[in-house]
Amino acid sequence: DGGITQSPKYLFRKEGQNVTLSCEQNLNHDAMYWYRQDPGQGLRLIYYSQIVNDFQKGDIAEGYSVSREKKESFPLTVTSAQKNPTAFYLCASSIRAGEGFNEQFFGPGTRLTVL
């Protein structure tokens, strides 16, 4: 079945450690996104990528890094520079970036807790 997978589902990290969240899609979508969700709040965009080997900062990119070496993969690294990383992280993809319908499909999310 086509879709988006994120791993792990739950992740615990000690303060000062970097951690990488995985996001893979087999939908052949060009665009991929990372969002952060805090309790009781909506989603905020961290990074997005319109095409392989290209990505742009979203609204809250500080303390995060990404790569897009393959069309199907868009891993997110939460660095020690991120002051408050405990949150729910959602990865999404869409056929292309741009105007129009262009629905985003979401993965199941990774819940990151910093101990």
Add this chain to the structure above:
Amino acid sequence: AQKITQTQPGMFVQEKEAVTLDCTYDTSDQSYGLFWYKQPSSGEMIFLIYQGSYDEQNATEGRYSLNFQKARKSANLVISASQLGDSAMYFCAMREGLRAAGGFKTIFGAGTRLFVKA
């Protein structure tokens, strides 16, 4: 700056009744798209319905319809014949066209938690 406002933190509805979830938006662009997503307790985001700013008619998808009032900048979600499985968080979202300063980014409202009572 683009903005999405959902003023209802929580809503209760009786099973089988209809419910309206409010959403207002702010944008200076003429070309934009409005989305509604459902987020059950499992955390996944499920796409429900889409309305383009140039669409003449209100969007409908099964039990979901979007009451689009462009002049008022509102895009309310109407769920007819509520079911227990409709209990979830609901998010309104907007994406402006490429010409806007925000590019094609999608912004989300804070959400409304819907409780369906048996």
